[in-house]
Amino acid sequence: MNEKLPPGLDLLWERLDAPTSEPKPGLSLSRIVHAAVELADAGGLDAVSMGRIAERLGFTTMSLYRHVKSKHEVLLLMLDAVATVPAELDEPCADWRLGLQRWCRTQWAMLHTHSWVTHLPIAGPPITPNQLAWTDRALAVLRDTGLTERDKAGVVLLIANYLLSAARLSTELGPAASGESVAAYSTLLGDLVDVRRFPALRTAIDAGAFDYPPDATEQERRFDYSFGLDRILDGVAALIRQHAG
Numbered sequence: 001m002n003e004k005l006p007p008g009l010d011l012l013w014e015r016l017d018a019p020t021s022e023p024k025p026g027l028s029l030s031r032i033v034h035a036a037v038e039l040a041d042a043g044g045l046d047a048v049s050m051g052r053i054a055e056r057l058g059f060t061t062m063s064l065y066r067h068v069k070s071k072h073e074v075l076l077l078m079l080d081a082v083a084t085v086p087a088e089l090d091e092p093c094a095d096w097r098l099g100l101q102r103w104c105r106t107q108w109a110m111l112h113t114h115s116w117v118t119h120l121p122i123a124g125p126p127i128t129p130n131q132l133a134w135t136d137r138a139l140a141v142l143r144d145t146g147l148t149e150r151d152k153a154g155v156v157l158l159i160a161n162y163l164l165s166a167a168r169l170s171t172e173l174g175p176a177a178s179g180e181s182v183a184a185y186s187t188l189l190g191d192l193v194d195v196r197r198f199p200a201l202r203t204a205i206d207a208g209a210f211d212y213p214p215d216a217t218e219q220e221r222r223f224d225y226s227f228g229l230d231r232i233l234d235g236v237a238a239l240i241r242q243h244a245g
Contacts, residue, residue: 013129027063036048036077037078037082037114038056039056044115045119048074050064079120079130080130081130082113082114083128085130089137096144097237099141100142107160108167108225112167115167118164135156138159139156142155145243146244147243151243166225186211
């Protein structure tokens with residue numbers, strides 16, 4: 001294995017080809033990561049510390065450092081643990097657009113199950129084994145589009161960044177995205193925006209651009225990524241036509 005890998009990544013890549021076995025009783029790397037994920041799922045990244053992980057497992061904090069060097073390593077291991085690629089993405093998909101929509105749908109579910117992922121510090125492009133597996137599956141969907149490999153990589157990076165930012169916004173909005181909150185916001189806009197100062201905005205308000213349809217379900221009122229994704233995929237379709245033209 002490459003000795004130049006940053007701390008944490010060396011552990012991930014060494015484990016990739018190692019034989020799988022049940023962890024022995026007592027403290028282990030997998031138990032540390034599992035406990036850290038449970039803490040993050042329940043209380044966000046702020047709930048994750050070496051002390052709390054140790055307390056959850058019934059060990060001393062110092063004992064953790066026989067398995068990991070730092071909290072940063074734990075965060076990398078946590079990310080890779082929850083980012084396992086679902087088997088659905090290995091099934092063939094004849095249409096590139098449907099394939100990318102499926103890719104986004106499954107990643108969106110993961111990002112909402114483990115919303116703390118959207119708050120992890122970004123230190124560079126995807127590099128953990130499971131992150132690269134997600135990238136690989138998206139590139140495979142674009143295999144027969146006629147795009148150059150550089151363009152395919154650019155499309156995947158664009159969609160991944162959009163999905164990550166949309167998931168973070170969705171998580172942070174929380175109750176603010178409810179039907180009641182949106183209705184209150186629409187009413188407030190109606191009171192604040194006058195046609196002389198904000199003519200275009202007034203037109204949009206009067207047209208109901210900031211309202212949900214009266215019959216919209218609670219699921220439909222939640223912040224979604226589909227509108228932005230469709231516009232991105234429209235652009236990808238135009239790029240594909242350009243290459244074919």
